[in-house]
Amino acid sequence: MTQRQRPLMIGATAADPKRAVFIWNAIRKYFNEAGLETEYALYSTYDALCGAVLDGHVDIAWNAPMAHAQLLLQSPGTCRTLAMRDTDEDVHSLIVARADAAIADLDDLRGRRLALGVDISSELFLLPTAQLAEDGFDITSDCELVELEATEYSNLQRWVDDRAIFGAVMDGRADAGVIFEPWLGYLLRRHELAPDDIVEVWRTRPYCHCAYTSGPSLSETDSKRFVELLVAMDPEDPDIAEMMRMEHLTKWVRATDDGWSDLMGAVRKADLVGKIF
Incomplete structure (x- = not known):
């Protein structure tokens, strides 16, 4: 050895x-x-x-x-x-919407406003958009993408994070948004929401x-x-x-x-x- x-x-x-x-x-x-x-x-x-x-x-x-x-x-x-x-292990990204937004599935999301992370984000853009395409939903033509302002972090990288996306959904700037599932509990507590105040529209396969x-x-x-x-x-x-x-x-x-x-x-x-x- x-x-x-x-x-x-x-x-x-x-x-x-x-x-x-x-x-x-x-x-x-x-x-x-x-x-x-x-x-x-x-x-x-x-x-x-x-x-x-x-x-x-x-x-x-x-x-x-x-x-x-x-x-x-x-x-x-x-x-x-x-x-x-x-x-x-076996985590998911979700598309969530407000319960009053009348969005229950991908068909309901067509023509509506969707918030995503930056285009190099694995869990907030790349994985969800690739798998949405496999499920017959093209983000470039089937919905309107909401442009959110990116935050610059101390290492000079710019990101749109789960908090920004969820906030946009809650305040009506977006009809639905992609978030990383492990953040969901924290986001609900932060906004003082009950689980049934939001709807899970779609989720990725586990990764x-x-x-x-x-x-x-x-x-x-x-x-x-x-x-x-x-x-x-x-x-x-x-x-x-x-x-x-x-x-x-x-x-x-x-x-x-x-x-x-x-x-x-x-x-x-x-x-x-x-x-x-």
């Missing part, structure tokens, strides 16, 4: 620097105490992180779905899916969300050891319990590339392979 010449390097983004440092200090401590010497590096964007993976500076990346799918597409068989949170991606520099031995230790994390361990709460999971689970196949197809269809992470 070949001995590692340096610590295992895990990469992630620092969208929320304070939380990110707490989370990755806890993860680093866990792996080091388990005997797998580990360091981490935080990057400003997924483009920078994934570039570091492809260049061999990062062994494993904690990735958003688009970044993960792009690495799988660009380096098939070299970059691989390792694991994900239990909350990343997987964030993931750990292995890079070309990761050996099979280290890959196996990393996943074994990761899935063995005990949510009752006081040293990692708060990290798991902040990362919105109760356990880590093994994963394969299959959960991102629909997204990879949507990325190919949109001619985005290698263009954005």
